[in-house]
Amino acid sequence: MDRNGPASSRRTTIYDLASVVGTSPSAVSSVLNGTWKKRRISESLANRVLQAAEDNGYALNIQASVLRRDKSDIVGMIIPKYDNRFFGAIAERFEEAMRAEGRFPVITCTQRDAALEVEAARGLLSYQVDCLVACGATDPDRIAELCRAAGVPTINLDLPGSLAPSIISDSYSAARELTGLILDACARDLGLAGPLTFIGGRLDDHNTKERRRGFLDAHAARGITVPETAILTPGYAPARARAALEALPVRPRGIFVNSTITLEGVVHWIQSLDPAVAAAIRYGTFDYDPFGALLPQSVGMVEQDVAGLVAELLRQMAKGAEAPRRVINVPCILRTPTARP
């Protein structure tokens, strides 16, 4: 159409389309954003504009559009890592749900680094997000403050904060159930009644605290006393977990593993043992991984209900800034091995 030779160097704008069709930029804009009926544009003009847009490979300039409008329809999420199924699934579901609502999700991964979290949140605010979801944030309240300064509502996911509504998994109940399951398996398979060993995490971390509580209550309900030495929380790293297990005076046979990442260390440890000894170990893990579930001594894994968490997230987002700052618990799903001969 115009004299731009090699694949038109500039991107097509509504002004280009307007001159192609022989109309005004406003008309083009309203046709393209769907407000043309409201603005009494004729159907014939609308069709000509749409055709021209198609022919010229027009793509909206979101920057210009958002700059002008008051809502951006962009929703931001910060997430720690993509290295486990849980966060990956959260990211996927969230994107899907937002897109289904015609909004634009932007997700940023913060490497479990508090400074990066803040930087990422700032970055997302620059995008004029309408809402920011802080998933698994180290310091959710710091982020909530940043957002408040910008007048943007926040929601916490996976880890609770005090300045915004929080949607988290019901770690306590699931840990209690999982503990029961492991105790049963130990009694059945190994004739073992004793207390289990809890491995992984940090006690200053909300999830670990809740899981420990469930772990203890499940024991208490069966009249089993758990010595403090049976609770090992040297962080999540595989190597530290393995070292902690190796340092125990008595080799544990029933184990509550506090994350899939810790499980890697536990399995390495088990595989370093004599096969016969290894066979007389049972463990269950909080968090789910399909291969982790297939390992020989695994008696169950707790899968967080990603669909449920995201559904609840949508519900809170719909409430906007008026959402109460409370904690919403979503039940987990206990997965046990099925096809085992």
Next chain:
Amino acid sequence: MDRNGPASSRRTTIYDLASVVGTSPSAVSSVLNGTWKKRRISESLANRVLQAAEDNGYALNIQASVLRRDKSDIVGMIIPKYDNRFFGAIAERFEEAMRAEGRFPVITCTQRDAALEVEAARGLLSYQVDCLVACGATDPDRIAELCRAAGVPTINLDLPGSLAPSIISDSYSAARELTGLILDACARDLGLAGPLTFIGGRLDDHNTKERRRGFLDAHAARGITVPETAILTPGYAPARARAALEALPVRPRGIFVNSTITLEGVVHWIQSLDPAVAAAIRYGTFDYDPFGALLPQSVGMVEQDVAGLVAELLRQMAKGAEAPRRVINVPCILRTPTARP
């Protein structure tokens, strides 16, 4: 500072800062974007502006900034899924690398759906991305065309296309090595010389073709003939893989598994067998999963070199639109079980 009572309803702009400091918006802008020395702004004014920005919780409006500039510094990536370690790691590394260069990564997940891929690419173009990376795209050339229309350079990652430079893993060599490894293990552990069974993927898929080629050549190098019936490519889904294995007249004992997702089906099948029979099976998998690697009969996994792929990606991006449309192969890493008593 101003009369906005409850957490200043409007976001702070350079105009607000200008009136707070008592200077012009241009001065504020140049201080905040670092061009102030070039524009001969005094250090004292710069400091006052920075202080005011801090005090008022100023956040840049990217939309306005990008609208004005010719480069956006936004780089887009489309990626199929976050449900395996490979894509998760790619996303993480890419984000990290871009941020280190002061650019803004935006990643979108397309659920292995060709229509979503195109929609996502269009969405990213709306963000005025300077460059779009099509990772594992079903139809990279369709995306390259969209980008060409918008004058945006594209790079393919993981799967090659013909209209843009492509950076992919060297599937052939790795498959050949892995096949050799499985053959060795079968000979050593099971006294088995025979051809292996190849399971998973589709023959119209580039990676499967290359891996099949490596698989066949490794056999040929040892003088082993592979019957066509030993190559099963019913897709990647676990259930289909399991069904295909169960349908075989003779139970395979040495297996080349074409993806971690297929591996799930293979392991389910193995676990449905009598333990003694299961113990006499060896397999290796193309693609890596830390738990997959810990499963008993696994003799090795091929890990794609994510760091290497991303490093190569950066190199190509630096070349901009002049990057030649060729395919760059990055070697994989063969991972074998280490601590096994």
Next chain:
DNA sequence: AATGAATGCTCAATCGATGGAGCATCATTG
């Protein structure tokens, strides 16, 4: 004292899309 240069700013146009206000044109009504 006059000239030139350096210093430290401000002005105003601009990017592309949006939407309230307004302007023709044509049909209908009393």
Next chain:
DNA sequence: CAATGATGCTCCATCGATTGAGCATTCATT
């Protein structure tokens, strides 16, 4: 035939940051 209303547009200010051009000062030099 004037008044009213509907129809189908266009005009233009606006969002916030950027940047080339330009305007006062101050300082150094001859």
